Amino acid sequence: MEAIKELSYALDTFYLLISGAFVMWMAAGFAMLEGGLVRSKNTTEILTKNIALYAIACVMYLICGYNIMYGDGINSIIPGISFFLGTDNTVEMVMAGGDDAPHYSKLADFFFQVVFVATAMSIVSGAVAERMKLWSFLAFAVVMTAFIYPVQGFWKWGGGFLDQAGFLDFAGSGVVHLAGAAAAFAGVLLLGARRGKYGKNGEINAIPGANMPMATLGTFILWLGWFGFNGGSELKISDIGEANAVAMVFVNTNAAAAGGVIAALITARLMFSKADLTMALNGALAGLVAITAEPLTPTPGLATLVGAIGGVLVVFAIVGMDKLKIDDPVGAISVHGIGGIWGLIAVTLSNPESSLGAQLLGVVSIFAWVFIASLIVWSILKAVLGIRVSEEEEYEGLDLVDCGIEAYPEFTGSHGSGK
């Protein structure tokens, strides 16, 4: 039996590591999605932000974020703090532990978790694109990944008060996606819209992204990565019941994304008379975000429906945000915020252990904490470093200002870079 425990531990560890690698790949997905949806003059900068924020997330979560989120809290609201990682499980711990014994490597768990915090942070970069100062953004990333995200992560996945209240969030519609959207929302409010986005007479000007194939690639990358995101969140695959559960999560994750694509495409067709690719992409992502809170208990048919509703909602949310003059160049707040809230509520459709009250408590708690904490940090950054580039710099594009490198020097050349 010891040999079986060893092998089982190995399989679960391998499954978590591969799942984590898939989630890491989502960083590329966000980079491509955001890089494709902004104008060429701001593309290098957003690519720089994306790779840098991923790196910062990895370092800060290693230094203290992971321990805040999964350490011993002072109570169920206030987490404890400690630094770096301890040693991994010994053979003795696994063998002697009975049913509560660790069944996978602690370091594999860290790897799986660290890529999640990077995902949350990636959501922010898209919403504040094309006008935020690079280094202020990176400073925010430090605080978000070291502290803001881990605190609410502790509340749910670390065993804090939301977990105790019965709030259910399988893989992070709230803890990851709503949290990212709330931080983005605070930033966007302080930052204001891009110049020229909203006209004086109330008109809303479309600012097309420079590279649709790249945005599409980004969406496919995210879709693929989500099998690790949701599939890995079962945290165990090594017996029949768990293997079936992981399979169900894969099927439902895929089904919800498919439902999101179709629903968003049809909704956009009805509203705009066009097969709007960006809405189809956002529909896929909204479907994925929506199923993330509960990809296990729905039937695949219901999962398709949950995703489809997410796909419809995201089209209305993007249109509505523009009406409110909240400028989110890639639709990140709509996809991850509205999609996340819908997903948390949709848990009640299939999971008998859920309650609408607990789900709403989670929505309000996560949003309030992340939004307010982010607003404070963004405000301090605004006062100290400034968060918005100058009018002249915005016109010139962030690439030359911040990075000194054009994204496509030969394709746009001197004739404009989308100015």
Added chain:
Amino acid sequence: MEAIKELSYALDTFYLLISGAFVMWMAAGFAMLEGGLVRSKNTTEILTKNIALYAIACVMYLICGYNIMYGDGINSIIPGISFFLGTDNTVEMVMAGGDDAPHYSKLADFFFQVVFVATAMSIVSGAVAERMKLWSFLAFAVVMTAFIYPVQGFWKWGGGFLDQAGFLDFAGSGVVHLAGAAAAFAGVLLLGARRGKYGKNGEINAIPGANMPMATLGTFILWLGWFGFNGGSELKISDIGEANAVAMVFVNTNAAAAGGVIAALITARLMFSKADLTMALNGALAGLVAITAEPLTPTPGLATLVGAIGGVLVVFAIVGMDKLKIDDPVGAISVHGIGGIWGLIAVTLSNPESSLGAQLLGVVSIFAWVFIASLIVWSILKAVLGIRVSEEEEYEGLDLVDCGIEAYPEFTGSHGSGK
């Protein structure tokens, strides 16, 4: 021993799920390949087609396609029909089943199969690119993935008459690739060539694709995904013999693609005096398609040769199609049709259980069914909705007409989009 059965079931399920995720990734590969090989004015539209067809495939195969293909047939030719998925295997079923017991999750099997039907459908979108109406294409996708593909899938993998006749097709040179090519061929015949492709005096005009890096990326994605496509089709990895078999499949799949690249590159060099990248890419794909019917029994040397012959054939096939004025912008019919037929025949080179007669029966049956059924569906669509855009729309490009979004608004701008 029960614990070992549980673990073995978990490993096989995990292996199928990861394989399926790799195959899902092929959807991104087709999108990038086709998006790179068309002109910029039709790029957004083909990206939209690719993500939408994947979503449609997932939904239709869930609704009935899977059950047609793997359900109880009325007889060995006519499949039965039922809807949605049943429950997964119970622990009891696995334990009590003896040698015939299920050894992986049913839902994992569904996931692995659903991404295959999407692959077949992806083949079609490339061949009809740059002139087909978006919504007619999507309507065809509904019928293809719900019915046409599953019927012939049932004939082989569902235990129908082709399986009984000894037709061998390990991972789908016929069931997936030839089927996709046959559906595409029917569409292309009804649709006609792109304007300007074939001149009045018999000249053939090259219409270069807009983005070679993207096409190359697509090919690499497909190559990677093929390890899941072929590797997962062994369906079991959990003992020494099966693990060795999966390893052989990986090695041979890679070898055949490599052989295809080299052979196509040299063939193109001899014919055109240039190292033609698109031929190298199609050579890789033809090699992959060719080895798909039998990646297990050849030695790696033979697999390289099977792929290399595929690579030579595809160059001649592409040239030949143009001589016949059959316009296939991405070479999909040559790659998947000719490559698929060659692969089915090549089974006889290494598998002693194969017979040329059974292989040819498979080729004829699959081609005839899919071609005729598709021709009927395309014809109905042509009569009801129309399948070809207007001359004016073709000139303007499908992106603005169907999608309202340019793929690269800043790179081509008003000076042409490849008109």
Added chain:
Amino acid sequence: MEAIKELSYALDTFYLLISGAFVMWMAAGFAMLEGGLVRSKNTTEILTKNIALYAIACVMYLICGYNIMYGDGINSIIPGISFFLGTDNTVEMVMAGGDDAPHYSKLADFFFQVVFVATAMSIVSGAVAERMKLWSFLAFAVVMTAFIYPVQGFWKWGGGFLDQAGFLDFAGSGVVHLAGAAAAFAGVLLLGARRGKYGKNGEINAIPGANMPMATLGTFILWLGWFGFNGGSELKISDIGEANAVAMVFVNTNAAAAGGVIAALITARLMFSKADLTMALNGALAGLVAITAEPLTPTPGLATLVGAIGGVLVVFAIVGMDKLKIDDPVGAISVHGIGGIWGLIAVTLSNPESSLGAQLLGVVSIFAWVFIASLIVWSILKAVLGIRVSEEEEYEGLDLVDCGIEAYPEFTGSHGSGK
């Protein structure tokens, strides 16, 4: 217990195959990275080189490279030669073998190794970009992958004299990365700089790459692939200790890349006052190369530091190479050569079994062998075929000259292709 051995063998084989697939994916990463960092007029050609070199590596390593590297050497310096692959392990060999029994498929091992040689060769293509003749390059690839690489691989991983001397190189900072860089260095010295790179008055002209999103994508692909590269090099995952080890390798690999990004970004900011995206990308890669020699024994904090030092070194190396007028368009020699040497030395920071002397012996032996052997081969090619395109061809771009296909025909058109 036999059933456990079977299952364990299956898990280790699956782990190696998936790791190998991740490393194969790095071929796409190099293609995208190099394709993004050259000018558009040379993009098709470098894509062709990348897919062709991968194919050549697969074939040559199958024919004899693998057997040179892992066969029976004549002595500890001179390897033996045999051809193609033998049969895989039988059940009997696994069961009867005791502790020395094979614990994974031989073919899976071949698959994992063959993608490594492709990686080494990919390093070369970037450094010689934009001026080397395509077919001479491919001829070099034949010799490099069939012979030059396998010989030094035998010295370490095949049990040759470097292994016996206590030289440590976990996953190939030396055997793969320094070897690739040494071959590239020899080629670059014979080839000379691109026209216009270094002015008559000592000025260094930046030649910006055409497509930053593609270069960024390539870096993310490499980062992802590196989990297979390093993670798979543990070669076993099927018990608690090994699973923990693989998890540690994943965590440290990721941490080093993150450290490299941040350090390179800050270094570039201090030196150039800009957040230089290409330096951030090269920082990630240098961090990855640096940790490759020893990703197991450092703590994650130390791994971050090893990567960060790699990130600093690469910025200085790239600047220094330009001062020496050694023209390496993508920084490959700096990343893989300097990063590799640093990584081999850094082994001594955490691994008590290492010695600085043995590490330096490895550096010198690998560099000397690959550099001299490559210099001879490049020289023969220069004399026989020529290795550099004509001045006129270099001006026109290699795409039209060698491939007959423009990478982006609609974006650059007749107005220049970066001339």
